[in-house]
Amino acid sequence: MTYLITGGAGYIGAHVVRAMTAAGERVVVLDDLSTGHAHRVPEGVPLVVGSVLDRELLDRTLAGHAVTGVVHLAGKKQVGESVELPLHYYGENIGGLTVLLEAVAAAGVRSFLFSSSASVYGMPDVDLVTEATPCRPMSPYGETKLAGEWLVRAAGRAHGIATACLRYFNVAGAAGPELADTGVFNLVPMVFERLDAGEAPRIFGDDYATPDGTCVRDYIHVEDVADAHLAAAHKLAAWAGSGEPRDLTVNIGRGEGVSVAEMVALIGEVTGRTTEPVVTPRRPGDPAGVVASADLIAAELGWKARRDVRDMVASAWAGWTARHGATV
Numbered sequence: 001m002t003y004l005i006t007g008g009a010g011y012i013g014a015h016v017v018r019a020m021t022a023a024g025e026r027v028v029v030l031d032d033l034s035t036g037h038a039h040r041v042p043e044g045v046p047l048v049v050g051s052v053l054d055r056e057l058l059d060r061t062l063a064g065h066a067v068t069g070v071v072h073l074a075g076k077k078q079v080g081e082s083v084e085l086p087l088h089y090y091g092e093n094i095g096g097l098t099v100l101l102e103a104v105a106a107a108g109v110r111s112f113l114f115s116s117s118a119s120v121y122g123m124p125d126v127d128l129v130t131e132a133t134p135c136r137p138m139s140p141y142g143e144t145k146l147a148g149e150w151l152v153r154a155a156g157r158a159h160g161i162a163t164a165c166l167r168y169f170n171v172a173g174a175a176g177p178e179l180a181d182t183g184v185f186n187l188v189p190m191v192f193e194r195l196d197a198g199e200a201p202r203i204f205g206d207d208y209a210t211p212d213g214t215c216v217r218d219y220i221h222v223e224d225v226a227d228a229h230l231a232a233a234h235k236l237a238a239w240a241g242s243g244e245p246r247d248l249t250v251n252i253g254r255g256e257g258v259s260v261a262e263m264v265a266l267i268g269e270v271t272g273r274t275t276e277p278v279v280t281p282r283r284p285g286d287p288a289g290v291v292a293s294a295d296l297i298a299a300e301l302g303w304k305a306r307r308d309v310r311d312m313v314a315s316a317w318a319g320w321t322a323r324h325g326a327t328v
Helices: 011-022 055-064 079-084 086-107 140-159 187-196 222-242 260-271 295-301 309-324
Strands: 002-006 026-031 047-049 069-072 111-117 162-168 170-172 202-204 219-221 247-252 278-280
Touching: 002 011, 011 026, 011 222, 026 055, 055 086, 069 086, 069 222, 079 086, 079 140, 086 111, 086 140, 111 140, 111 222, 140 162, 140 247, 162 222, 170 222, 170 309, 187 260, 187 309, 202 260, 219 222, 219 309, 222 247, 222 295, 247 295, 260 309
Parallel strands: 002 026, 002 069, 026 047, 069 111, 111 162, 162 247, 170 219, 202 278
Antiparallel strands: none
């Protein structure tokens, strides 16, 4: 197999590239480098700089590298920004996916893996979120992920493409400092930023119906996420070889909840910068708890998360200190 990995110079994409090349798969990366970094792409892996909206570039890349499978991670992913710029998000995420699927169908590619998100669920009122939990996204970003899943499945059925949609929960950690997340949009880097500035971490609300009153989330190490992509790609390759268009939709999570207060305390332990957090009002739309059921992915792919929350924080902190020059 030869895989085109869109967004392969991004945070999650670079880890997927590393996992797949380590497994002996041939890989080519397509990335517009708007948020990705070329240095993340391993030596020897071709990097095509451009957009999934560029049909001519896609046609040349798929044919020129004899691509037989696609892993699609490229896209816009900031929830708040999507509320301010919904047309941009739909244009990039759905428009780009449409053009890519058109090119894939025309090239006769028979395997397509889509990067989705737990944001498709919205605010589920359940202890564990299964793949059968109703999807009620609360942002244009989440809507584009859900609509993207619909589009991928429909194209798969129509064109004989084996497809999978992977719904990530809260991704953190890094395989090495050079692959660390450079954005400050999620809890772990947000706390790092506050601590590095000598400020107390913020907790948005401590009056939720949870054991300690703070929100509970399912955190998953980015290396485990990459391993799940590899397992799904192998499953799709087997399906594609059978000639039957089949689809798989699974959660990627640990199935264990960690509260915001617990995570802030752990970050203090790992960094040696224990500081009493400041509690501020709730953020609109934050659900009390969102924890994945990981039963289906275990049954379908034989995959299970291997790294714990301390691993995530320690590896993320190593990346932060390497990039910002903080003192461990």
